[in-house]
Amino acid sequence: MSPQRRNQGPLLRFTKMHGLGNDFMVVDAISQPFRLRPEMIRELADRNFGVGFDQLLVVEPPGLPDVDFRYRIFNADGSEVEQCGNGARCFAKFVRDQRLTNKKVIRVQTARGVIELRVIRDGVVMVNMGVPELNPPAIPFAAERRKTVYSVEVGSQTIELSAVSMGNPHAVILVDNVDTAPVSELGPRLENHPRFPSRANIGFLQILSRSRVRLRVYERGSGETLACGSGACAAVVAGCLRGLLDNRVEVELRGGRLTIEWQGEGSPVMMEGPATSVFEGQLRLPGDAAGSRRRKPGRPHNKQRH
Numbered sequence: 550m551s552p553q554r555r556n557q558g559p560l561l562r563f564t565k566m567h568g569l570g571n572d573f574m575v576v577d578a579i580s581q582p583f584r585l586r587p588e589m590i591r592e593l594a595d596r597n598f599g600v601g602f603d604q605l606l607v608v609e610p611p612g613l614p615d616v617d618f619r620y621r622i623f624n625a626d627g628s629e630v631e632q633c634g635n636g637a638r639c640f641a642k643f644v645r646d647q648r649l650t651n652k653k654v655i656r657v658q659t660a661r662g663v664i665e666l667r668v669i670r671d672g673v674v675m676v677n678m679g680v681p682e683l684n685p686p687a688i689p690f691a692a693e694r695r696k697t698v699y700s701v702e703v704g705s706q707t708i709e710l711s712a713v714s715m716g717n718p719h720a721v722i723l724v725d726n727v728d729t730a731p732v733s734e735l736g737p738r739l740e741n742h743p744r745f746p747s748r749a750n751i752g753f754l755q756i757l758s759r760s761r762v763r764l765r766v767y768e769r770g771s772g773e774t775l776a777c778g779s780g781a782c783a784a785v786v787a788g789c790l791r792g793l794l795d796n797r798v799e800v801e802l803r804g805g806r807l808t809i810e811w812q813g814e815g816s817p818v819m820m821e822g823p824a825t826s827v828f829e830g831q832l833r834l835p836g837d838a839a840g841s842r843r844r845k846p847g848r849p850h851n852k853q854r855h
């Protein structure tokens with residue numbers, strides 16, 4: 550986004566937010582026109598040359614009769630994805646702060662279904678994250694049949710993992726100590742493993758007790774984040790299915806704590822946690838930002854399998 554080109558396009562208003570340090574650029578695409586190519590999203594995600602964020606969250610008008618908004622999610626690599634739990638809490642705070650609604654129970658349509666956001670008080674939101682998907686083809690994960698723990702070959706290693714979808718795909722690996730877990734080495738190799746045809750978020754789970762865990766997540770399309778809401782949900786589901794956790798679990802992430810509840814197969818995962826606004830900003834997009842087909846030279850097109 551060269552400076553001289555910066556002054557050609559429209560001004561874009563946004564709010565910078567985070568959920569336990571998992572940070573977002575949030576855009577109201579109802580009150581202002583907004584459409585960005587993946588390359589532009591990658592530029593805006595850059596923490597030196599752009600705004601800097603793990604995900605871009607976009608608020609759009611509803612596409613279904615019984616929902617309040619459409620909720621679109623883009624990773625820092627520009628890939629559009631199906632779910633973002635920390636983002637959902639921030640979404641609820643954003644639409645109320647921006648006076649787009651005064652509801653305290655907000656139904657939003659994502660790429661993988663409808664989720665319900667319940668504002669407990671300002672800055673604290675409970676999200677019904679939906680029923681986890683465990684059947685391999687729906688995750689998607691390549692396996693002959695559904696198992697609680699799969700063995701996956703990564704180079705010369707065999708990794709034991711659980712596979713869960715919260716709308717987005719997750720692998721969950723048990724570790725003795727998240728502080729020494731091979732997040733940066735194993736995370737990207739599993740994120741892009743062929744058995745995850747849509748890639749995956751990789752969670753490293755340390756069990757402290759039946760109601761307390763620690764978790765680090767190497768996120769699909771963004772790398773390790775300080776917190777991952779859908780990852781916390783997937784980790785609790787995996788731990789419960791392994792018989793290691795009770796129904797209500799405190800998940801300690803590097804950015805803070807989430808409360809996750811799951812009553813077992815067929816029931817939705819409930820997540821409660823904070824949502825924080827940091828600042829409001831505006832930026833001028835390059836004149837051709839809004840989606841002309843001309844590709845920018847130079848940047849390798851990111852490997853996106855969506």
Ligand SMILES: N[C@H](CCC[C@H](N)C(=O)O)C(=O)O
Nearest residue numbers: 633634635717768769778779
């Ligand atoms: N990286 C994720 C999207 C964001 C999830 C995370 N930030 C959360 O809070 O759930 C994916 O590609 O599925």
